[in-house]
Amino acid sequence: MTPGQLQxxxxxxxxxxxxxxxxxxLPLLRxxxxxxxxxxxxxxxxxxxxxxxxxxxLDQQFTYLESMTAEQLxxxxxxxxxxxxxxxxxxxDWVSKPADFSEQLSAHLWATHQxxxxxxxxxxxxxxxxxxxxxxxxxxxxxxxVVIGQGASGKDYPLFRKLRPHGVHYxxxxxxxxxxxxLQAVTARAAKFPTPFAHWKIDGGAAEPSAGLTSVSYDSxxxxxxxxxxxxxxxxxxxxxxEALRTAxxxxxxxxxxxxxxxxxxxxxxxxxxxxxxxxxxxxxxTTFVQWAAREVWRRAQPITLLAHFTPRQQQDSSQELLSxxxxxxxxxxxxxxxxxxxxxxxxxxxxxxxxxxPDARFLAWFEDHGEALAIAPGLRRGAVSxxxxxxxxxxxxxx
Amino acid sequence: MxxxxxxxxxxDLAQSIAWNRRNFLQxxxxxxxxxxxxxxxxxxxxxxxxxxxxxxTFGGGARDDETFMPDGQENIPHLLNExxxxxxxxxxxxxxxxLGHYVATAxxxxxxYETFNNFADVSPxxxxxxxxxxxxxxxxxxxxxxxxPSNGFTRIGExxxxxxxxxxxxxxxxxxxxxxxxxxxxxxxKYEHLLRDNYESPLNAPELAGNGxxxxxxxxxxxxxxxxxxxxxxxxxxxxxxxxxxxxxxxxRLAPSLVWITLHDIDIAHSGAxxxxxxxxxxxxxxxxxxxxxxxxxxxxxxxxxxYILPDFGxxxxxxxxxxxxxxxxxxxxxxxxxxxxxxGPGIRENVVIDRPVDSMxxxxxxxxxxxxxxxxxxxxxxxxxx
Numbered sequence: 001m002t003p004g005q006l007q008x009x010x011x012x013x014x015x016x017x018x019x020x021x022x023x024x025x026l027p028l029l030r031x032x033x034x035x036x037x038x039x040x041x042x043x044x045x046x047x048x049x050x051x052x053x054x055x056x057x058l059d060q061q062f063t064y065l066e067s068m069t070a071e072q073l074x075x076x077x078x079x080x081x082x083x084x085x086x087x088x089x090x091x092x093d094w095v096s097k098p099a100d101f102s103e104q105l106s107a108h109l110w111a112t113h114q115x116x117x118x119x120x121x122x123x124x125x126x127x128x129x130x131x132x133x134x135x136x137x138x139x140x141x142x143x144x145x146v147v148i149g150q151g152a153s154g155k156d157y158p159l160f161r162k163l164r165p166h167g168v169h170y171x172x173x174x175x176x177x178x179x180x181x182x183l184q185a186v187t188a189r190a191a192k193f194p195t196p197f198a199h200w201k202i203d204g205g206a207a208e209p210s211a212g213l214t215s216v217s218y219d220s221x222x223x224x225x226x227x228x229x230x231x232x233x234x235x236x237x238x239x240x241x242x243e244a245l246r247t248a249x250x251x252x253x254x255x256x257x258x259x260x261x262x263x264x265x266x267x268x269x270x271x272x273x274x275x276x277x278x279x280x281x282x283x284x285x286x287t288t289f290v291q292w293a294a295r296e297v298w299r300r301a302q303p304i305t306l307l308a309h310f311t312p313r314q315q316q317d318s319s320q321e322l323l324s325x326x327x328x329x330x331x332x333x334x335x336x337x338x339x340x341x342x343x344x345x346x347x348x349x350x351x352x353x354x355x356x357x358x359p360d361a362r363f364l365a366w367f368e369d370h371g372e373a374l375a376i377a378p379g380l381r382r383g384a385v386s387x388x389x390x391x392x393x394x395x396x397x398x399x400x
Numbered sequence: 401m402x403x404x405x406x407x408x409x410x411x412d413l414a415q416s417i418a419w420n421r422r423n424f425l426q427x428x429x430x431x432x433x434x435x436x437x438x439x440x441x442x443x444x445x446x447x448x449x450x451x452x453x454x455x456x457t458f459g460g461g462a463r464d465d466e467t468f469m470p471d472g473q474e475n476i477p478h479l480l481n482e483x484x485x486x487x488x489x490x491x492x493x494x495x496x497x498x499l500g501h502y503v504a505t506a507x508x509x510x511x512x513y514e515t516f517n518n519f520a521d522v523s524p525x526x527x528x529x530x531x532x533x534x535x536x537x538x539x540x541x542x543x544x545x546x547x548x549p550s551n552g553f554t555r556i557g558e559x560x561x562x563x564x565x566x567x568x569x570x571x572x573x574x575x576x577x578x579x580x581x582x583x584x585x586x587x588x589x590k591y592e593h594l595l596r597d598n599y600e601s602p603l604n605a606p607e608l609a610g611n612g613x614x615x616x617x618x619x620x621x622x623x624x625x626x627x628x629x630x631x632x633x634x635x636x637x638x639x640x641x642x643x644x645x646x647x648x649x650x651x652x653r654l655a656p657s658l659v660w661i662t663l664h665d666i667d668i669a670h671s672g673a674x675x676x677x678x679x680x681x682x683x684x685x686x687x688x689x690x691x692x693x694x695x696x697x698x699x700x701x702x703x704x705x706x707x708y709i710l711p712d713f714g715x716x717x718x719x720x721x722x723x724x725x726x727x728x729x730x731x732x733x734x735x736x737x738x739x740x741x742x743x744x745g746p747g748i749r750e751n752v753v754i755d756r757p758v759d760s761m762x763x764x765x766x767x768x769x770x771x772x773x774x775x776x777x778x779x780x781x782x783x784x785x786x787x
Contacts, residue, residue, distance in 0.1 A: 107517070110732075111515040112515070113513070161471055280671070281671035288672030288673060316668070335675075336676065344674075350725075
């Protein structure tokens with residue numbers, strides 16, 4: 001099929017809202033090249049399970065493309081139209097399975113040395129599209145809080161090295177009520193700006209529900225992880241290649257692993273499952289899970305509050321052991337986890353700064369139950385060190 | 401997507417990488433630039449006989465941030481203090497090919513950017529350096545060896561090329577498979593740390609079915625008892641240590657002229673655990689020094705062996721929104737394509753940094769020029785500073 005041959009029936013396999021979206025923009029879709037269109041359809045087919053801000057951005061993308069003259073559209077699509085796509089790739093079912101097609105296209109572009117050109121064209125396209133639309137206004141500055149090092153001594157490890165140039169390194173924080181203090185501050189903020197998916201709590205261990213916060217925790221997904229681990233082990237035993245296994249995991253639906261719900265619950269289920277089926281290492285290490293979840297929450301949900309709580313991951317072991325959560329109690333590695341989480345805190349801040357409103361954003365990284373923290377905010381001096389005693393509540397109050 | 405971060409051009413970043421490496425090295429070890437000497441006449445028009453080469457590749461590069469930059473230097477004390485003062489260091493080795501470990505290592509070994517599926521069990525399409533070496537110099541199979549992680553590297557020693565291929569390749573030792581074959585059923589737990597194979601993705605199948613026949617052939621060649629091998633393996637900390645142990649046995653017993661070792665511990669980075677990635681770098685650093693010491697202490701190698709050390713490619717930059725920093729090498733950004741190479745041995749200038757960009761594919765022609773065989777189908781060019 002060529003894009004010009006698309007009909008409303010072509011989207012029968014799409015969920016209801018996605019089908020409506022595709023049908024509504026059919027005249028535009030017919031004009032787009034195969035080197036671009038399936039990548040857009042990959043977003044369209046997931047429309048029903050996207051966060052509100054993602055839907056808004058996708059709608060804006062259609063507005064942007066439809067605002068162009070035929071000549072303008074041709075110019076911006078030219079690099080994608082000029083890709084040499086092998087017939088065996090082009091003839092795949094890119095309408096009904098755009099994600100599968102994207103994987104194949106990516107492999108093809110790497111193999112034919114076209115990936116750099118494609119990447120450059122994509123960067124230009126995204127840059128122009130972003131410049132064309134108004135910034136999404138946020139009701140308050142963004143706040144990222146990362147709590148690291150549970151159970152670790154931190155002896156001899158220089159914390160926050162990468163973050164220090166950007167804020168104040170506090171060395172005498174009084175933890176008072178510890179993590180509960182942090183949670184209280186975040187919950188209060190959520191109550192002040194109540195919007196769906198605007199406030200998140202990600203936990204490497206267990207997490208009780210908190211009012212106003214969207215919660216994701218490693219422990220709450222244990223049953224799902226065990227099912228996926230079994231699927232991976234079965235793949236090993238049957239000799240399934242890793243690519244086929246990856247595709248099979250990507251096709252897993254929430255209901256396949258007992259995650260049921262509708263509306264916002266369905267959106268959250270799809271998101272949580274994607275952390276385990278698309279992330280690498282999230283199935284075995286809680287530190288990786290928290291870092292990747294924080295990245296994906298910033299990138300996709302674009303909240304105004306994010307609290308990421310790292311807990312110790314299991315020790316390194318053989319693949320078989322790491323994937324056998326159902327039959328063993330893992331041995332934990334708190335000191336290694338502190339190092340993982342320290343880097344995770346840095347990446348969480350970087351990803352926060354990629355969003356709109358970055359100059360006004362606030363960030364706190366705290367070594368749990370210890371006196372060390374790092375805060376970044378517009379009024380705070382960069383690269384400064386504070387040895388003055390400061391209660392955690394006070395630090396939070398200044399940032400929230 | 402609402403991203404508002406600053407954009408750095410790939411070219412700027414690549415130049416910055418080279419500048420940082422050069423300046424750091426000059427500060428750290430007082431290395432000199434080789435620019436005035438770079439284009440001299442070949443010193444090796446008629447290479448001396450009995451020259452040998454050992455190539456060490458890191459399957460899964462280590463970034464500058466964790467190695468040559470100030471915060472990273474604590475991870476590579478052996479490279480900095482023992483090897484670099486005796487080496488020529490190429491600060492910009494660019495890989496223009498597919499950034500998957502098997503296909504990239506195969507490309508390094510053929511000198512041509514191979515384009516097969518990284519996860520496929522296939523031979524390289526172009527002749528490998530082992531085939532050029534053996535055919536041109538009429539060397540037996542025991543004179544060229546690859547020691548590689550077990551997962552997917554079984555066919556790296558021999559291409560499917562019509563003019564070379566069958567019977568002209570190297571021996572390939574897959575240490576983890578040997579160990580798997582040596583294990584008794586109840587031994588598994590003692591060796592789990594050596595059998596782990598979860599690098600490119602934790603979803604990769606661990607192909608560890610051992611081949612008993614191959615085990616005994618290798619054991620016979622190396623004059624190594626299976627019991628000794630198993631016992632020694634238990635004292636080692638990682639798969640790469642097992643690889644280097646076998647490489648040393650091979651060098652001591654057979655003294656092959658061309659040895660290629662691929663280290664892979666660093667690639668645990670794909671699991672997202674930064675601490676394990678750092679451990680992998682530190683171990684690789686130590687093992688590289690161990691290999692050089694082995695070269696210097698073995699009479700068959702001392703004074704006649706060139707050691708090449710290079711990552712197959714880099715890893716994604718923290719600044720690249722499409723990636724996830726150190727974890728992967730998926731974006732194709734400048735940092736993931738740009739890496740370095742250390743070359744040391746007879747006739748190679750010491751304590752020198754080469755700033756100009758060179759290509760990963762230049763390795764095979766360089767080895768060919770130094771050992772005296774033609775690499776007629778390779779795409780790269782012999783590095784002028786080394787030949």
